[in-house]
Amino acid sequence: MKRSIFKYIITSLLTVAALGLFLRSCTSASTSKPTITVSIQPQKYMLEKIVGDKWEIKCLLSNGANPESYDPSLTHLLNLENSKAYFRIGNVAFESAIINKVQNNNPGLKLFDNSEGISLIRGTHSHGDVEHSTDIDPHTWTSVKNAKTIASNMYKAVVDLDPENKAYYSRNFKNFLSSLDSLDREISQQLQPYRGSAFVVWHPSLSYFARDYGLEQISLSPEGKEASVKMMQ
Template sequence: MKSNIFILPVIITFAAWLGVLAACTAPAHDKPIVTVSIEPQKYLLEQITGDRVEVRTLIANGANPETFDPTVNHIMNLTKSIGFLRMGNIGFEAAILDKVHGEHPDLPIFNTSLGVVPVTGTHSHGGVTHDVIDPHTWTSVKNVKIIAGNMFNAMTKIDPDNSEYYRRNYERFAARLDSLDTAIVSKLAPHRGEAFMVWHPSLSYFARDYGLEQIPAGNADNKEVAMGALKDVIDHAAEHDVKIFFYQKDLDSRQAEALGSQLDVEKVNINPLAYDWEKEITAIADAIAATADSTKESKH
């Protein structure tokens, strides 16, 4: 009887220890998933959602949205989400909507570029160019404030329990965007009317915001450009005294590298699809200002 009295506390202690061990090794409760289309969107949404949701991207950094073809796995992963915040005008998004509705008819889907005044004529679709909306709406600070507002509204519908948390984050982010836009306006004000060259026409909205001219050397499909057309672009750039050439090293045609080596311009590698949207947009503005300023100094 005495032995049982001594064994019982040991059993209780061992059971308690197993309970603690199980609690420590059990997987943490998974956060709800919200899916976006591209990496810059992930950055923007995370400024609003903080640690309340897991934000996933359909296209990993380094993939080309112009040629992206979603697989069945992409669709299945998307259906695990509590919401899909699409960019709005990227071609592959429209291509998957019917499939997503078929797999997950109740999945809330939001167009985060709703309300952005579109730029047209920079991209083509089926041979038509003038009516096609430029999809790069996120390459504009002013646009991003609209996009962030759409994201906030979407999250209050998807996850109303955290709406006040999202509101506070959104308001802080919106104020930061206003400060960033003011800084870029001041930085680029002396360069209004000037032109820059870019291989892929990804900075149309940025150019519109700050009174600049974007001269695309390549095309939206990133296909080889006829030599005659390339010469016309070079002549046009020379007429406008272009001093900077933006290109995307990992995505652009090999012609972009060749063209850059032939031009007497500053060659700057950019990545509009980078996760750190704020860093990228600031770097583009800084490059334009620095190149233009150094050119003016050298003339004196």
């Protein structure tokens, strides 16, 4: 008799637990957010400022990954194909390498280029001993002024995807622009005495930043290789 009661209690508890898991999964499914995938972490930060809690933002590159040598994993590509839209940063090699595959596997995926309207810098990345003037510097996001253009492109894209929440996105976008303006003014003030000066970096990733504030960027290794004696001089 005791064994039967014990068996009944265990069965009842398992049933309740299973029901709880089922209800939780249903609730989670019904309240899950649509997803937008971006290429790099700076995009994720900026887009989250605009969309708030309306979207889940996934990023192809993990923290610390190099966008110039990145090779997306199968998991990252699957995340992208499950998204409502893909926001490209533009002018990064890995994006061009995967875009056809992504479009073929998910023809309904909407694509947006966040770097539209940015005045691009060329010739900062050399190959071998030859400087290719047609090479586009991909690091557009290192400029606060460019960040405003990127954010503006993001805002327009999000409104296109979800026009019903335009007022919400507009408020967030204006607040973010205000913070970028404040940052730009602060940097301009701090660097004003150094306009016309040069700074040294390892990889030429601050070309747009240098342009904004009248500085000269000197890269020790445009290709990521060990600097020669001549380069060091």
